[in-house]
Amino acid sequence: MKPDCHLSALASIMPNETTALYNSEQVYAMEQAWFAQGHDSFGLMQQAAWQMAQYIQKAHEQKCATASINGTPARRHRYQQRASIWVGKGNNGGDGWLLAHYLQRMGWQVQVVTVGFSKDDLETDSSKIQDTDINSATSISDAESAKQIALAKGCRYKRFEEMCAEWDASPDIDADASTWQASGYAVDADVYIDAIFGIGLDRAPAGIYQSAIYRFNQLAKCYKPFVIAVDIPSGLVAATGEVFAGAAIQADMTLCLVARKFGLHTKDGMDYSGQVVDIALIPYALEDNALKPVAKLVTSAYALTPRQQNSYKGSYGHVLIIGGNRVDGSQGMGGAAILSASSAMATGAGKITVACHEAFHAALLTSLPDAMTINLHDADGVMQLLKGASVIAIGMGLGRDDKAKKLFVCYLKAAITEKKPIVIDADGLYHLADLHKEHHPLIAALQQHSAHHSVCLTPHSGEAAKLLGMEVSQVESDRLAAIRQCATDYGGDWVLKGAGSLVLEQREQQAQIYVCAAGNAGMATAGMGDVLSGLIAGLLAQKDLIRESRGLQQAVLLHGMAGDMLINQTDKTALLIGQRGLQAQDMPAAIRHVMQELTVSDDSW
Template identity: 45%
Template sequence: MNNTLLYTSQQIYQIEQDWFKAGNPSFGLMQQASWQMAIWINKNISYKNACIWTGSGNNGGDGWLLAHYLCQFGWQVTVVEVAEPTTEDSKHAKQIALKARCQTIKWHKEMMKESAVFSANVHIDALFGIGLDREPMGDYATAIAQVNQLTSLPDKTAIAVDIPSGLVSSTGQVFNGVAICADITLCLLASKLGLFIKDGKDYAGQVVTLPLIPLPTSSKIKPTAIRLMQAYPILSRLSNSHKGSFGHVLVVGGNKTEFANGMGGASILAATGAFAVGAGKVSVACHADYHNAVLASKPNAMVVDLHNPKALEPLFAQTDVVAIGMGLGREQQVQSLFVKSVEYAMQANCKLVIDADGLYHLASLKLESNELVEKIKIYAANQFVAFTPHTGEMARLLGISNKQIEDNRTAAVDQAVAQFGGHWLLKGAGSMVYEDAQMYVCDVGNAGMATAGMGDVLAGILAGLQAQHHLTSTQKSLRQAVLIHGQAGDALAKKVGAYGMQTDYMEIEIIKIMADLSAI
């Protein structure tokens, strides 16, 4: 598995301070960082002329030393000084570069007219480091716009030192689009969380981590998250098996009310996901008007009338996993149906996946101080319960704004765990998964998956994996479901592109992913 530890800027500062307290000089670390970057750039970039844009802090100092080392490799280098160095290490680095006769230009607003700047094939961003947590302003903002304009031209490459200037390293946030849009980010010391979530996925480009020094053990500074890139291999099935060997999933959704036609397709998509990963049996509890549609799409599924309690209630005792909420509806009269279904599931000791409209009703119950919320939290301490919201659903669950969620997604997940217990998936660019007291970031998937029904399929995948008793806890985990879903989306994007992706195309790709995982 190619999983990477991810840290916040505060954790990186602590790692650095511990290194310095052990007697290691700060300027020595700057030299090590710049030398390793120079080696990587010289080896991997074919063009040998560069502009290095420097700011006032130690990130700028990295840039000055990088200029010095690239010149030693025979590169033609121009340093564009956007701001004078202000730290002792950055001042020292500048003096070294000047003594080596590195070419320098003081930044000005007509920078793009400078021939050395316009003709450079490589532009290296050393303006801001990981301490920035606001929008760059003034000359910095103008310089960032100039770099982005230059590197949008053919045969130009933008390389960021440690993190693209303007990107918040702990949250992945960019304010008003003011950030370097890097082709490559040379991430120093350890991988930063913000490079792999939210705007970081659009601004960081290819991330290359240069470790520099030994990282502390996780018991001393535990990483904020673990980056996930590849699903886990899956155990082969025993020949002496039958459909009951691989579990029974009950999908509760696909409703229709007098005020809305509903979303019958949501329950079909969830059933599709469950079957695609190998669930032995899948039942769909939906409105009777959708039964024919379910059976036409999935003739191997069983159907039951969502509004017939005599038929529905006994089904829970035969079920391993209940996935509830996909197309369930948000009308007030549906809330009692949600409550009863969850209570039936808990009485039968079923695993629970709560998604979509199920999360809506859970948030309403929390506002009403309904005892079911606490019951679910207690239940989740001993049985698998997963919540799978997007940003808007998470905001409603926590009673805060979408902006507050996006300002710090890790904090939002931590807050949700404290309030509701269980396992959590916060969907988005770099979906965040919390399970087994660990945060994960999914680094597969693509923007083409931002289409209706993708979440329904994912809920079905998770339920289908959880139903299979022979799989290990890792092989049927929430993060495994997210990875399979994302890898299937990436495989589909290669075939149809981001604009042509449709949710019902996902089934065959999921099946292929499962076949590959079980064949490893």
């Protein structure tokens, strides 16, 4: 689940809202700055646990009330709510121990499941707690203080290792969770809480920890509790959103402490984090110690102004799409150019011309009778059209042979000479990578051009790897670094497509990175990138993307919102399709709907 990007009320949101995202090192720096002001680290842990307990209590009450209103049968008939809290040995586990104490004090039946603890680790040591109450800490570690307080207050616990023994084996990866048994209510609970690992994890969980994560997920799948992760799902890397070998807790909700973590909103984080809820603890900006976030999460769109009655098609720009080639007698990729043109038209661009192979002209005009066509290989004709175009989008289905490369160089050079906004995608990115490898002067020209004119490049991870001369796995392991390097090497504004697409916008020699909160797995299908390229070009043509305010991230957000509208049953539109079977050709109708929802009568910005 991701932040809400519903269409209702979007038109009233001005300017768009963003949430700052940070990496692990920045969060640690925030905490240290807070402690340097005289605040206590254990006090922060207590505050975090107390606020989480309060939130869980209210959320559970609301869930029960909603179920009662809807006539949903209660899962169980009992007087006390039950929580199973799985803790590791670090500070994240300390949060879990204190959370257990507070929930127990609120009347919950609580059982802690310890992971990686020996029997000696769980002995109550009166010497450690004699001066420790809920409002003070001793010289021992915060996690140890939290554990000793919870034990002293009578919180029940069970060692995971002992549970495995009761299940009559070390964890069997093929076991059926419904056959597992455990004493007490370690598995039979309303809420499962994950406090095994925190944001310091930078490698794959191994041994007993990997086993615990697997068992946790399998038990949750069987017993269907509500799963809450403390700060971050165990196994998810906060800095990158990566999960190693599928070993991470599958959460329904993540209670995020101190500051929002980048990894929760991109890559695997999209599948493992569930709904992300901020638990406010300390100010994000500590006066002079304020840290610039690594990215900003974009969840809402700018409103669009209505059109003036006294206008004509020329008022809304002319998009020239260059692509849709047929190489050496093959069938080619005319559909890429058609999809791109269709989405540009859906944004409301005044005129669309597609420079494609003449073999596709009939198909294009059948699909889009509003569009104009010209032969891709008619260089003189295309160059003449290019001079009058508002924006050039190049690369979609262009082909990758030498002839296509010559066309790309010719038309890109002309677009730069004519000082046009440019969108480059697909095969255009392939040729751009070759030019960079050859140290072609067109790369430097593109960098200079991008300093004064919009240049938008939209690779997926495979194309980014080609552009950077590395493996796809290297791009995926650090998408932030990859998009920054793309901007350094080529100039321009960038979209690194994928789950939680990244957008980099360059302003006055400074780069700002955004994460798009919209979009879904149904959009992982052929042609979606072509649709995005046309959408960007259409908005640029109408001057709806302004570098100083409404930037490229808005186009990516609109693209994701259109895709979400097609699968979101709450919108109750006739366009509803669902993730399976969603096709790129479904998108233009949804884009038109989104554009209409965002258009308001008030022309103030």
